Amino acid sequence: SAVISQKPSRDICQRGTSLTIQCQVDSQVTMMFWYRQQPGQSLTLIATANQGSEATYESGFVIDKFPISRPNLTFSTLTVSNMSPEDSSIYLCSVDTGTRGPGELFFGEGSRLTVL
Amino acid sequence: SQQGEEDPQALSIQEGENATMNCSYKTSINNLQWYRQNSGRGLVHLILIRSNEREKHSGRLRVTLDTSKKSSSLLITASRAADTASYFCATVRAGGYQKVTFGTGTKLQVIP
Numbered sequence: 397s398a399v400i401s402q403k404p405s406r407d408i409c410q411r412g413t414s415l416t417i418q419c420q421v422d423s424q425v426t427m428m429f430w431y432r433q434q435p436g437q438s439l440t441l442i443a444t445a446n447q448g449s450e451a452t453y454e455s456g457f458v459i460d461k462f463p464i465s466r467p468n469l470t471f472s473t474l475t476v477s478n479m480s481p482e483d484s485s486i487y488l489c490s491v492d493t494g495t496r497g498p499g500e501l502f503f504g505e506g507s508r509l510t511v512l
Numbered sequence: 513s514q515q516g517e518e519d520p521q522a523l524s525i526q527e528g529e530n531a532t533m534n535c536s537y538k539t540s541i542n543n544l545q546w547y548r549q550n551s552g553r554g555l556v557h558l559i560l561i562r563s564n565e566r567e568k569h570s571g572r573l574r575v576t577l578d579t580s581k582k583s584s585s586l587l588i589t590a591s592r593a594a595d596t597a598s599y600f601c602a603t604v605r606a607g608g609y610q611k612v613t614f615g616t617g618t619k620l621q622v623i624p
Contacts, residue, residue, distance in 0.1 A: 400554075428613070438600060439614040441556070486552055492610070498542055499604035499612040503554035 398423050398491050402455035402504035409511050414477045417507045419489030429501065430462070434485045442487075445472050456511040479511045516601045516615025524621040531588040533618040535601030536581075542604040544577055545612070546586050549598045558586075558599075563606065593624045 399422040409415050419428070426446055429456045431439040442462055443451045451464040466472045476483055490501040519534045537544070543562045547555040552614040561568045561577045561584070568575045588595055601615040 413579070427610075431614075433552075438616050441611060441613070444611070452545075452551075488553075488554060498610040499602070500545065500557055500560055501547075501602075501612055502557065505554040506552070508552065 398425060398493050398502040398505035400424065400489055400491060402489050402507050404507055405441045405505060406508040407510070409417055409479050409509060411480055411511060413479055414475055415479065415509060416473050416475045417489070419504055421470045421472070421491055423493070425493055426469065427494070428466065428472050429490045429492070430464065430472075430474045431488040431490060432485045433488060433506070439488065441500075442474070459488040462463060481511045484509060484511045514612070515576060516603060518599075518601060518615045518618045520618060521616070521622070522619045524623065525538045525591055527591060527593055527622055527624050529591055531591050531595070531620055531622070533599055533601075533620070534584045535584045535586070535615050537583065537584075537601070537603050537615070539603075540606040541579070542606050542610070544575075544584050545602045545604075546573075546584075547602060547614075549600065549617075551597070555600065588620075591620075591622045593622050596620060596622045 401420045403418045428445045430442040433439050441454050442457045443453045445451045445464045445465045445466040463475045486506040488506045489504040516535045517536045545560045546558045549555045559570045572589045577584045598619045599615045600617045
């Protein structure tokens with residue numbers, strides 16, 4: 397298993413500003429994922445962040461809008477840039493420890509962003 | 513795009529009753545999983561069933577998988593108020609890149 401801490405847990409931001417979300421894991425993991433959950437919706441994968449390589453973005457998400465850092469095996473950041481009200485969502489960090497099968501994910505508590 | 517569609521979207525039952533949620537998906541899978549999310553918080557992994565398995569149990573949870581119909585069901589027996597949450601199925605496609613894709617979710621309310 398893995399314990400994941402995310403900061404901030406929630407924030408209210410002004411349009412046009414940027415916010416960086418931090419994700420700290422209590423063990424070393426190779427595969428880390430960032431998801432977005434818009435209000436009342438399911439989870440959509442933003443990008444995969446593996447240490448030592450550039451993040452891989454899903455269709456509809458670009459690095460300029462969602463830059464990601466992965467400096468080591470226990471930490472990652474996601475920045476939401478030039479925010480608009482449409483970016484109001486819960487952003488979730490998750491990891492795959494690979495212990496029981498591919499894709500068994502552990503999640504942080506999420507960062508709930510409201511953009512005014 | 514989302515891999516799974518869940519049915520029903522919302523379910524309200526009395527405590528002690530069983531709750532059944534269904535998930536349909538589109539492509540061949542490596543495995544299928546179910547997660548629970550309490551009130552917009554992080555997701556908790558409940559159970560994983562591999563593509564060569566047909567049924568799996570964990571406590572009060574029973575999951576079935578029918579790969580010919582590309583569908584799965586989650587049964588929660590003897591439900592409790594604490595089971596109130598959203599439940600998501602998630603799939604890992606067969607072969608290649610192991611991305612996890614989430615379904616639309618079922619919102620379960622268990623009334624004490």
